[in-house]
Amino acid sequence: MSAFDIGLLSLGGIFGLVLLGLYVPVALMVCSFIGVWAIKGKAALASKLLALAASDAIASYHFGVVPLFVLMGFFVAEAGIGRDAFRVAQALLGRMTGGLGVATVGANALFAAITGISIASAAVFSRIAAPEMIARGYTPRFAAGIVAGSSVLGMLIPPSLLLILYAILAEQSVGDLFIAGILPGLVMAALFGAVVIGMVRFAPGFAGRPDRGRVEEPLGRVLLGGLSIALLVGLVVGGLYGGIFTPVESGAVGAAGALLLGLLRRSLSREGFGRALVETGMVTASICLLIIAAAMYSRMLAFSGVPREFGEMVAASGLGPTGVLLLYILAVIAMGMILDSSSIMLILVPLMLPVVEPMGLDLVWFGILTVIAVEIGLLTPPFGISVYVIRSSLRRRDLPLGAIFAGAAPFALAMFACLMLVLAFPPLATALMAH
Template identity: 65%
Template structure:
């Protein structure tokens, strides 16, 4: 049996294990170990090669980005800056048709710029925005759909955990990925807002009968009090990266320190809540870092088997062309999003596809953006739309079913497909700021 055949069997075994319910990193590690063992003929050599892969992953400088940005995100969430973002956005958009929905999108965009975790956005705004929207006449289906749709902004607007993960997997500049995420992220937020206004005008049965006239306006002093801490964090983190003052790792550290100082100074954090934040950060960081180590092992097995090179040759022989490969790749990512979580999709597909797309001289920064966009669509699609499940668990309301949330999120998934098409057709949306 050739190494190529062994690699294909390892991929098949991994797919079966994941579908059977095995934790994705464990499936990656086990299948990678067995695959390298079969290729090299020695379990000792296989264990040494995979241990070296794990060591290389941990010793990477950018490995430190993950815990720092996760810590900042949880501090921001615990300190209640999500509610501040919601109040500020509502004050800005309250006069629009569907203003509370647009305000939720705006709040998610602001929150995304200081957290980078979609699940955190979904949980926070389910508690804040959904009750407000239902109270003011929006249908539960539409209210939960708005939160589900806009929560994905956390994975596109920098800082983004998925962009960090792609940067580590593809060995690309995380700072460049952050800059490239600004255009598509803002475009998504604008299209979501336009879609909400259009739905409020043309599909009133779906949206409901919102009565936003009684939403109180915030005094200017209160507005500044809520907006300034958020703005200062965004300027500190993103401004520091774009101005060249901080590396992404340093920016994560400064953001975490800034959020901590603001939280305690404003009386919103206690030692007890800080302990909760540290525990949650440790759990998420351990999970993500375990994923990265497993991905490095998987990449080594693929390189030894020659599967990516073989797939590249097959694509060349099939004469699929540039657009054929990119469109098939996006379709596969979206389809996998229906059954797997975002990180797992990237861990499986990115190492497999990089050797195929690099010889085609595809801009890997742009490739990372379209990968994250396509992965995000899977957050909203059944049966495994993780944002939808987070919203359902956070609501704990038997009258709002998973089907209702999926139907509410469907228009936003279609809008994301439109934005993905635009970024595919006009790469400058992502890469223009880099030039």
């Protein structure tokens, strides 16, 4: 049996184990070890090669961005800054048609700029924004759909854990990917806002007939409360974009800034501080396992020659870069129905990089396309994890899981439209990097 055949069998084994319910990183590590063992003929050699790959994967200084940005995100969540972001957006946008829904999108975009965790956004705004929207006349399913849709902005607007994961897998600059995510993230937020306004105006049976929002506090006081958020965003994103901080330094400054902000506002309790540290450790350990599994999997693929053979088959097919990317996007979206975001990237990115690199495609742009396509899976049944988080947070009997998926469907379509825009106009992702 050739190395190529062993590689294909390993891929089949990975998918089989995943479908049987095995945790994806474990499936990757098991099949990678067996694959390298079969190719090299010695279990001890396979163990040493994969151990070296695992060590190299997490020994890099650049891996430090993961715990630092995760810590910043949890400090922000525990300090109640999401509520302030919602109040600022509501004060600015709440009086327009569909304004409360648009304010939820805006608040999520602002919250995404200081935390890269979509699940945190879904949990925070399902408790803050959804009850407010339902009370103002939005249907429960559309209110939940708005929260579900806008929560995925956290995976595109920097800092983003998915962009960090892609940067490690593809050996690309975290800073470049953060900068590349800004414009597509703003475009997606604008599309979400347009969806809210359009649905309220033209599909009131689905969206409800909300009344105009009202600002409970003076606008100046609300905006003053949001000044601290703006300073934190400017410190992290502005310092990174301006070249003042490296990505690791930016994460450290952001975490320190979020901690200081929570202490000054007296909104970060001792219990909240402890929860942030524990959650950061758990998320970081989980991501470490993902990256170790990805490194082993990439090493197995390199030994088997599957990506090289696959690339030659693609080149001989005459599909061209656009055709290959469209097929890749469809595969990612399809896998999003059964796998979580990071697992899709772990499996597909190492397989596709040797295929797209010879085509001369910008790997940062390819990363943005990948993340947007992966994000769509957060809203599609049956695995859309953001929908499950919202369902568990709201706990309304009149809001079954299917209704939330229906409410999120217009936003999934808007995400696909954003994906096509970035595919058709690469400068949306690369323009800021040129300056």
